[in-house]
Amino acid sequence: DMKVTQMPRYLIKRMGENVLLECGQDMSHETMYWYRQDPGLGLQLIYISYDVDSNSEGDIPKGYRVSRKKREHFSLILDSAKTNQTSVYFCASSFSGQGYEQYFGPGTRLTVL
Amino acid sequence: GDSVTQTEGLVTLTEGLPVMLNCTYQSTYSPFLFWYVQHLNEAPKLLLKSFTDNKRPEHQGFHATLHKSSSSFHLQKSSAQLSDSALYYCALSLITGNTGKLIFGLGTTLQVQP
Numbered sequence A: 001d002m003k004v005t006q007m008p009r010y011l012i013k014r015m016g017e018n019v020l021l022e023c024g025q026d027m028s029h030e031t032m033y034w035y036r037q038d039p040g041l042g043l044q045l046i047y048i049s050y051d052v053d054s055n056s057e058g059d060i061p062k063g064y065r066v067s068r069k070k071r072e073h074f075s076l077i078l079d080s081a082k083t084n085q086t087s088v089y090f091c092a093s094s095f096s097g098q099g100y101e102q103y104f105g106p107g108t109r110l111t112v113l
Numbered sequence B: 001g002d003s004v005t006q007t008e009g010l011v012t013l014t015e016g017l018p019v020m021l022n023c024t025y026q027s028t029y030s031p032f033l034f035w036y037v038q039h040l041n042e043a044p045k046l047l048l049k050s051f052t053d054n055k056r057p058e059h060q061g062f063h064a065t066l067h068k069s070s071s072s073f074h075l076q077k078s079s080a081q082l083s084d085s086a087l088y089y090c091a092l093s094l095i096t097g098n099t100g101k102l103i104f105g106l107g108t109t110l111q112v113q114p
Helices: none
Strands: A004-007 A010-013 A019-025 A031-038 A042-051 A054-057 A065-070 A073-078 A087-094 A102-104 A108-112 B003-005 B010-014 B019-021 B024-026 B033-038 B045-049 B062-064 B075-077 B086-096 B099-104 B108-113
Touching: A004 A087, A010 A019, A019 A031, A019 A087, A019 A108, A031 A073, A031 B099, A042 A065, A042 A073, A042 B099, A054 A065, A073 A087, A102 B045, B003 B086, B003 B099, B010 B019, B019 B108, B033 B062, B045 B062
Parallel strands: A010 A108, B010 B108
Antiparallel strands: A004 A019, A019 A073, A031 A042, A031 A087, A042 A054, A065 A073, A087 A102, A087 A108, B003 B024, B019 B075, B033 B045, B033 B086, B062 B075, B086 B099, B086 B108
């Protein structure tokens, strides 16, 4: 069963704390993505990873960094979280066929106080 | 540059009436379009996608036709159901060499009322 997982599902942090969001997929997809979703702003692309240690900035990378050391695992890191990083974060993965059709994880709801 | 436009932020209609959600795009190359649906507190999931052989994709009563002449991929359904209430995203595949991503529209919230 093709699946993208995310941990944790809910997270509350204080401003200035570090945050680690984790994503896994069992489909051996080369490409993985991190998005954030805010009301009225749609899905905003933070980072793309084309494979292990091959990452590129998306549209809103400021304040975020990523790590991909295994094809099936992609992490999003917030160093010193800010209140405006409160959002729902989605991870997705895709393969190169079928126009890069994406499969999404269930999301992580992050609150930064 | 390549882009996707969904003109309606919110569409409200009565159960049983037809649905049409607009999607237009600008694409440098031959387009590959998707519709994703996101129910409340869930992840976006693929609803349907365009085909290259001019077949009309259909899923769960929804269909969409890719019209290259008008750069559109509108989502339609003949009769709305309460369970269709959700956020709908239109997306365009952007492929550069051997890498790719989807460009999403801002989304249209569909509210179906009894």
